[in-house]
Amino acid sequence: MRHRVAGRKLGRKTNHRRAMWRNMTVSLLAHGQITTTIPKAKSLQPFVEKLLTVAKRGDLAARRQAMKMLGQDFVIVRDGDDTEAPRNSYGEIDRKGGRLQGPRILKHLFEEVAPRYSDRNGGCTRIIKLGSHRIGDGADLCVIQLISEDDTGPQVAGQFSRRREKANRRMAFAAQLRKGGKAEAEVAEEPSAPAEEAPPEAAEEQAPEATDTGEATEGEGDKDKQ
Structure with missing residues (x-):
């Protein structure tokens, strides 16, 4: 029984789950919001909140701790990396270069994102449920985003x-x-209309007429014979 066991496994091993949190956190810091399923967003939220709490300190120890949380593959430039590969404002490099995000995402976190929440003790992210479902398995979708000053809401x-x-x-x-x-x-279920039948009174009226005609015919035949 899962007594006092917090968190969601999400059908993944520990390393896989942490790698997923790192990837989603980098995308959230880069774009301000991401669309995902509700269980993933709820499991990601504590990870992002702790990272922002560390980044608000702003010292060297905080940078090293943030690097550890995001993973060195994201924030450390190693010898032999293709530094001339095309990158965006957050240091993204194509897969041939061997690195998806460079040290610029860490700089963006400490210089632009964290100062916005210096006066806020937690609650830097929010989850907004959407009315749509994922096409493949019908999972409920939501938007997790960083709370901004203008408070424009999710851009979906x-x-x-x-x-x-x-x-x-x-x-x-x-x-x-x-x-x-x-x-x-x-x-197909509607019954077909029955055939029209003559009313019983009309049938009774026609029967005597036929009888009278038959009797008259027989009488005429007797007269002819005589």
Whole structure:
């Protein structure tokens, strides 16, 4: 039993889970917000909060501790790395260079992100649940973002997804087929109208007439014979 065992395993080993937190943290610091599932966001939030608490100290020991939390592959430039590879403002290098993020993400954390929360004791991130679901397995999606001064909220509108568009078209087509199948079933279940039969009074009226005609025919035949 999981007595006093905190945290979520997320179906991963310890090293895999920590590597996932590091990757998501770097993306969160670089872009300000990321879209992920609710369990991942809730497990990532304490990791990011602790990192920001360390970064607010701003000294050399804090930088070394942040480097340890993010992993040396992200923030240390080793000998032999391709320093001439193209990189963005956060030090990103293509996979051929062997490094995804350079030391600029650490500089961005200590010089731009952490000072914004110097007067805040925790609560630097927030999770906003979205009304959409992941296409593959239907998992609930959310946005985890760094709280900003302008407080504009998550920027999730206007994102075009061809995969989402295809899924919506498939769902609409399936709903149309279901409606058509129900209509056909209703038509098949309707009983066919019975054939019109003559009322019993009309049948009784026609029977005596036929009898009278038969009797008259027989009488005429007897007269002819005589």
